[in-house]
């Protein structure tokens with residue numbers, strides 16, 4: 386039977402505790418029929434994943450529906466290389482099962498505790514010059530519409546690209562079909578102290594130095610503090626030697642945020658291990674139940690990476706009082722309409738701020754202004770100061786997406802205040 390929670394203090398906020406949901410209750414269906422009833426018996430509903438977004442994209446003035454109590458489905462079609470995965474599972478859970486069966490996903494986000502459907506719904510990504518967002522692995526979607534009907538969109542469905550990154554507007558996804566490949570091992574190494582002039586001259590080479598590469602910086606005098614290089618053991622050739630470029634290999638495990646406890650980071654020092662225990666920065670066995678931070682992130686064309694870094698260096702001192710660290714990643718172009726990397730090879734600038742809403746609100750317009758010349762697109766799951774009209778300018782298919790949402794949800798059952806502002 387569905388359970389309904391109206392009190393659970395922790396569920397009233399997101400993971401980071403920077404926003405409080407106004408939803409009057411959270412319904413937890415245990416079967417598809419209960420889920421369909423939960424959708425059709427409430428005039429306003431929104432699917433809730435693992436609450437890792439930093440804005441109100443998962444909120445509603447009606448009822449949130451969380452899928453954690455639904456059956457744990459992971460079905461693998463090894464011939465077609467497709468896994469059918471229950472929407473509410475975390476990547477940690479799904480990845481471990483896939484690995485055990487000899488398979489892998491192409492990429493993962495930095496934290497594996499995020500739900501599979503929630504991650505793809507906001508265009509969540511990892512890094513890699515050839516790796517697109519996690520939504521690019523979605524080759525099918527099973528979804529409960531506002532009418533309660535269940536629809537299955539397969540790889541040939543004309544609207545699949547609209548559904549890959551659905552920001553909760555099109556229905557409650559019950560399962561995603563994910564492209565899988567044979568499992569692989571990854572070795573991760575960290576280098577410190579990469580000077581700015583090297584980044585300016587060799588950005589794309591450095592970001593190509595592994596299957597997945599991340600740079601961490603504060604945009605101040607100390608350049609790139611850390612470069613995390615994740616190489617696929619069986620196939621990566623080093624394109625560039627970071628030591629030749631002036632960086633130093635780290636001899637002890639490092640956390641991206643200077644001074645933070647490194648207990649939760651994935652194994653470093655080049656020790657090979659399973660893909661799902663190296664591609665994320667944080668271990669699945671270490672569960673941060675809440676985080677005192679606020680994140681924002683912008684994606685822009687990869688060809689503008691160096692001038693964008695220079696623009697951010699211009700506001701480095703202004704951000705410093707509230708910035709823990711910024712991560713720079715590469716994301717390959719995507720066909721999902723609302724992926725922040727849609728139709729363009731992208732560079733992603735992620736910022737982890739102190740949980741200081743006023744301090745963060747003061748620096749967001751500076752970041753917006755610094756990145757405005759580059760047509761930057763904000764991440765759907767993080768904070769931004771960008772107004773809706775500008776969102777429509779940088780996301781060219783947002784109007785078409787709004788029209789589709791109206792078609793599949795004419796009574797606007799899934800339209801929460803966040804979506805009303807974004808979609809109109």
Ligand SMILES: Cc1cc2nc3c(=O)[nH]c(=O)nc-3n(C[C@H](O)[C@H](O)[C@H](O)COP(=O)(O)OP(=O)(O)OC[C@H]3O[C@@H](n4cnc5c(N)ncnc54)[C@H](O)[C@@H]3O)c2cc1C
Pocket residue numbers: 400431432433434435436437438439442443452472473493494495496499500501502503504505506507508509510511551552553554556557558559676764765766767
């Ligand atoms: C510590 C941390 C690390 C992060 N690392 C990364 C990273 O490496 N890369 C990156 O790009 N982002 C990253 N993020 C952002 C995060 O991946 C996104 O905010 C993601 O959407 C959170 O997923 P969730 O399951 O918590 O979804 P929620 O925040 O609960 O919901 C997000 C959206 O998904 C929708 N949704 C959830 N479930 C369903 C469903 N079943 N059907 C339809 N819609 C659904 C919701 O309605 C809402 O619109 C990180 C966030 C945190 C807190």
